[in-house]
Amino acid sequence: TEYTEEVISQKIYLESWNEGSSKSAIEDFVRKTTTENSPDFIPEKDRIAVFDNDGNLWGEQPFYFQLAYALDYVKKEAPNHPDWAKDPTLKAAMDGDVMAVMAGGEKALIDIVMKSHAGMTEDQFSAAVKDWLSTSKHPDTGRPYNRMIYQPMLELLEYLRAHGYKTFIVSGGGIDFLRVWAEEAYGIPPYQVVGSSIKAKYEEVDGKFQVVKIPELNFIDDKAGKPVGIHQHLGVKPVIASGNSDGDFQMLEYTTNQPGARLGIILHHTDSVREYAYDSLSHIGNLKRGLLEGPEKGWIIVDMAKDWSIIYPN
């Protein structure tokens, strides 16, 4: 292992978490699962923590950041694809009609990505996302999107890793989109990212065999899809699951209905001043069942306004 008890005890973790029941519940859980001879001790190889991304590790308002990427991409590439104007969803995207696209829900976003990205190689896609990240800004904060990550969650990831936990992303967002920037942003390598995907095939492009996206849905990693995505990609059941919406309900349920010490964490967006306040009425990140049933299941409900001293990294 990369750490010693001594090094851990000298370092201060969770600096941006205010003292309170959320912080102490997390600390208690980590202590009891990583202290040898504790009845709740979990061997290091089984210490698996899964994190939803949108609205949990980074923001998701006023609309999914990947939707901003897809709209910008379609607008930029539209002149090269006159046929796109014939497709109602792509047409709405070309026109920047966010409301129309959002009304189509997750399906519309996937539809846009499938149709606009078909035929792209792995390398072309990564380059397009990197280019977008380096040039675009969030409409409300003016920050680059990859600086809209939550500082307290970065600290939680680091704290868990320092205690032998492996951290994974399990997101409804696009797996390839996330993989471009998750390692730099969160210290989570591409092979520890699970997400929604379209299919791909191996074929010759420009004289070289490459993996190329094809316009066919592969997997939607949301709701009851999250336990399936975890099963397919990880093949082990997590010990800790963290999310912010009812799209994470099944992931938390799947994690915490196992025997042994298990932890579910729900991030409640309560901060209308420093971030956004939304839950059961929100179109994005809708959270209702988790707030109703989570507490009786022992899940921690993190109150963003109360529990976090800062939101974004400086």
Added chain:
Amino acid sequence: TEYTEEVISQKIYLESWNEGSSKSAIEDFVRKTTTENSPDFIPEKDRIAVFDNDGNLWGEQPFYFQLAYALDYVKKEAPNHPDWAKDPTLKAAMDGDVMAVMAGGEKALIDIVMKSHAGMTEDQFSAAVKDWLSTSKHPDTGRPYNRMIYQPMLELLEYLRAHGYKTFIVSGGGIDFLRVWAEEAYGIPPYQVVGSSIKAKYEEVDGKFQVVKIPELNFIDDKAGKPVGIHQHLGVKPVIASGNSDGDFQMLEYTTNQPGARLGIILHHTDSVREYAYDSLSHIGNLKRGLLEGPEKGWIIVDMAKDWSIIYPN
């Protein structure tokens, strides 16, 4: 990192590899990609090595070990499933007609697994595989199947990991089957295993929500499927790829046609005395194109009889 140059230089790796061009080519490659200031240096985060399993990390003769498992399972469970006798493939399996099943190729094996395992939960499947491993023996050697792993390959995995490489399995075999025993056998955790799969869903079984197998093909991780499987599960291109048949050709091609130092390794089964000798004429592990085109691509062709001092662990 978990190692220092000093610790590495004191430990002897690849002990069961005889001195010769294969061993020195592997050592040279690892040295040049892990020595800082070397023009071929690769940062630790990018050091990814992928390994085929059947006939590469463990044996595959006289027929795939997973087929032995599936036949034993069908035979054992048949009395509870009178309907199975109506299906020709399951009937052949029930009768232990290996030749008939093998004539159906990979498809027949997948068909047997799909039909016989539908409705099993994750936990039930793991328990069935564990039970089989602890009770069954290889027909020729009498060893338990998980002691039919290759000692020199265990040493290669360990050598690479000691030099900061992450090791993954990328197998045509069943992903869930492999995950039950790969960590104990190879030190490769479940989330670093890629393989063929059937679909699954999240549903209530015995009052508890679980992931359950459904009889629908999800993915075949073989031939041109291997680069796609790597793309889907790892999301990064490997630096080292190791396999033993033409089912690995595209995986080695995908790995070694990238810029920068890359290594392809083909294990040639040349040892009719201690193991089996087979290549271009074999029904299982057919190897023809790799032997013809591999050398000009710079791939190492490991000669099992010549390069390995022992085959199985003591």
